[in-house]
Amino acid sequence: MLTDRQLLILQVIVDDFIRSAQPVGSRSLSKKDEISFSSATIRNEMADLEELGYIEKTHTSSGRVPSEKGYRYYVDHLVSPQALNKQDISIIQSIFAEKIFEFEKIIQKSAKILSDLTNYTSIVLGPAASFNKLKRIQIIPLNKESAVAIFVTDSGHVENRTFYLPPTVDASDLEKTVNILNERLTGVALEDLNDKIYKEVAMLLRQHIRNYDLMLHTIADSLKMPANEKLFFGGKTNMLSQPEFHDISKIRSLLQMIDHEEWIYPLIKNDSAGINVKIGRENNNSAMENCSLITATYSVGAEKLGTIAILGPTRMEYSRVISLLQFLSKDLTSVLTNLYQK
């Protein structure tokens, strides 16, 4: 177990390194106000901390740098929750200043503001459409061969699919189909549509429509909803200003990852609600070796809707970022809950 003094030293090392990005030496530590013992004592303690794996040297005679284990301990036990200043708060609240309709606009604005406030990269996972309930289906023929199917959810989300019209289907068939679909599927969550179609709608279609199975498959095909929610980014290039990314190859692999949305999902789709911190290799991704990812979820009522996240260097301002995410996720949740739970 670590002594109080070791904890103090660890905390000051991490704080200082986060601020300066320079390895911290015993002499400069001894000059801090918080610390009242000599550099030699600190050296001894640092040697112990190093042996325990909380800090590292970059070379034999360098100052110390927090290890991933050190950051982890810092985040779990030492980080002093920092109150947001008024300016930050008002900036965040400006997100909700305009009318709230365009869900995506809010999400996008959140991403932008988060990255501006932190100078890191923000990632926001939009609300999953699959929870929403179907409000209405429309099918609009474009010409003899094709039609577009439109699905509107109770939250105002619109999905559409273009598909080939089976040649044997005529206008009245289409109309009947749409009526059946609306009658049977309204109120069903998007993710359950496919199931429901085969279980309940298929039979009805058979009774009313010739070639019902062709129609059925065409529609069921169109209903395959996108598996993933939309991602929004802010400050994609912010990481370029971080001193740890002076190396082009690191930048390259990081930016490449950011530009592959499919690689991002597994990173931010954590299951647990609340704030989540993943440090360096905890992300299981080689491009993230020098990065930490802090995520928070937002919800409507008790139902988790999406995730907001900040991607920064492991040497990130954990305290500030955590406060910001906590604040924003709370705000998002309450605004959305107000909006959709009446």
Add this chain to the structure above:
Amino acid sequence: MLTDRQLLILQVIVDDFIRSAQPVGSRSLSKKDEISFSSATIRNEMADLEELGYIEKTHTSSGRVPSEKGYRYYVDHLVSPQALNKQDISIIQSIFAEKIFEFEKIIQKSAKILSDLTNYTSIVLGPAASFNKLKRIQIIPLNKESAVAIFVTDSGHVENRTFYLPPTVDASDLEKTVNILNERLTGVALEDLNDKIYKEVAMLLRQHIRNYDLMLHTIADSLKMPANEKLFFGGKTNMLSQPEFHDISKIRSLLQMIDHEEWIYPLIKNDSAGINVKIGRENNNSAMENCSLITATYSVGAEKLGTIAILGPTRMEYSRVISLLQFLSKDLTSVLTNLYQK
């Protein structure tokens, strides 16, 4: 005017520099097969070419590098059109292998393949929705306060807007409005909708609906179509591998530009059809100082729809890129024309 020999030398310098990214010296030039005179002669010619502004030195005793003027001359007069090899052709044609419905998919795939084939960054400007003609309007109430308006075009493109329902409007009003809109606006190009609404629909609404003006403005507001077409990118990080971008600050300003779509539009929205090459500062953009942009348009019939572009270093393989763009834009045009002109 330049002599034939000077032209030859200029061409070889540009070709060689494009390949190697190294300043070209007189001795290495004299060893080339195409060149049958001595390095001293070449030095004389190079001095003249430099005086005329076609090539430059990086320092007093370095080899020569093409200037922007040199690239310009090369592109206008010297570039030898290079036939595409079979592999490239078949890769490009694979874009059209699947069914053609999802316009965006094709565009996106084009961007990806262009960047893969060139190792530069590709930018594709999607088809402007504003040319499309309205096929159908639907308005679907979500609850007492809001509704979503859906606009379907003859090409299957779907736009939607959520808006507040004026409290005095009831279901029958809404229905009447939709009927009027469909009756009057079907077949109208999206960009003309706003005009038409005030000129023709306003009067009709007044006759049938109480509070017609509130309704009118609500609808007209929703109709403000996005000013810009969608942009798609491929290989955003490809430029990081180019040796001229070893400098982080250059990378930063370039990537920052790429991530600001609004800065991209003016760059690629050239008016003239066909291939267009903009070299370095011709782009009027400080982030593009060391970059060239090659654009090509694609159309349906005679109507220009969108733009495909490649962004690379000024030291770009002009010949190859031009061929690729020419080929792809021709293919896109013919596929789209077939699809939409029947």
Add this chain to the structure above:
DNA sequence: ATTAGCACTCGACTTCAATGAGTGCTAACA
């Protein structure tokens, strides 16, 4: 248990010389 003192390490920076790819110029040549 703490601290002063000291030898030692190592990255960062500077200086210096050597190297070599390039130039411009001049004089000889065809």
Add this chain to the structure above:
DNA sequence: TGTTAGCACTCATTGAAGTCGAGTGCTAAT
């Protein structure tokens, strides 16, 4: 008169040698 060989010169690059200073670990004294 145009071409070329030859030569002096320039300058970025490389690597070796030396200095500096911030840091360490260890020991002995407090």
